[in-house]
């Protein structure tokens with residue numbers, strides 16, 4: 001791998017510090033810039049601790065750890081980024097601020113430098129909108145924690161040069177990552193396709209079909225490492241609610257992505273999840289769930305008294321049908337290839353199987369039946385099956 005290219009990372013928060021580590025671990029010299037110098041200092045102290053732990057566990061030698069740390073240089077001025085061949089921006093999620101930053105960078109970097117954004121919810125095309133040369137802008141969407149999660153969504157914008165996505169794909173592979181290429185559409189692959197894992201789980205809860213631990217247990221019984229409520233508490237209910245709202249708005253209020261009051265009330269009451277000690281569950285100081293602490297729904301509906309095995313099967317069928325429908329719809333709209341859609345969900349959010357491959361176990365006709373049944377029962381567009389799922393089921 002050619003590691004002679006200098007990489008600049010802008011924003012030394014959760015994502016930027018992790019991305020800097022990944023680039024330095026791959027052998028690149030990295031310059032790390034943040035408007036708050038203390039954020040860079042904190043990131044470097046954090047990195048030292050992480051590397052020490054990796055040495056203790058025998059995953060790195062002391063020399064390797066030292067090499068990684070020494071390859072990251074703090075920058076106190078944007079001008080210090082001159083000479084970088086790739087800039088990865090991981091600053092605040094604000095279109096205006098990101099556009100201003102990239103416009104400034106154009107005057108500092110060489111004409112062939114690639115400008116990448118780690119945005120989760122903004123359009124890459126919009127961020128590139130103010131540039132003189134939008135053809136060198138691309139999305140490189142890492143997942144949190146960046147050093148551990150292999151997936152990177154490579155997102156060319158409307159104006160991006162065709163050579164950039166293959167170049168970035170090769171680079172991410174060289175960094176030991178699993179890149180997938182996707183269209184510049186809201187939520188890219190993962191944040192779009194995963195929505196029903198949370199939304200449908202909340203809906204099932206709000207209807208009083210089951211309580212949260214039952215829903216979590218049902219999903220774990222088919223191989224998900226965490227249940228939807230446990231995972232929302234880990235992600236942070238504020239972050240998850242913002243993503244839900246952003247995707248819903250970006251799809252022009254498509255009812256499929258409609259947020260819920262349950263989630264909104266969690267945020268309003270400061271029940272943000274593990275980080276605040278309380279979310280859908282209550283946590284002790286070590287982050288373990290305290291028994292019997294999931295909150296009641298707004299309607300106060302009691303859990304269904306049906307047969308537990310049947311309730312569990314119903315929960316799984318409903319959430320899985322909605323997830324599979326999203327995967328088919330993303331494929332229908334050519335957001336990414338079938339292979340990349342399945343890869344994204346297994347490598348970005350640890351799903352036990354790719355959703356399109358999973359759908360084949362019972363066949364597309366089965367999942368279409370589940371969705372048609374839900375749509376007939378509720379009369380809501382939320383459950384409309386993707387045209388591609390219908391085609392597969394009938395074909």
Ligand SMILES: NC(=O)c1ccc[n+]([C@@H]2O[C@H](COP(=O)([O-])OP(=O)(O)OC[C@H]3O[C@@H](n4cnc5c(N)ncnc54)[C@H](O)[C@@H]3O)[C@@H](O)[C@H]2O)c1
Nearest residue numbers: 011012013014015034035036039090091092093119120144
């Ligand atoms: N946190 C996640 O799970 C996650 C995952 C994928 C992508 N993202 C995206 O990554 C980006 C960063 O998210 P984060 O969670 O690391 O945020 P964060 O708040 O942890 O860090 C952002 C950093 O950017 C700095 N900053 C703000 N404005 C700046 C500017 N104009 N120039 C330089 N530095 C500036 C801040 O001082 C802060 O240190 C966002 O676009 C977010 O959507 C976040």
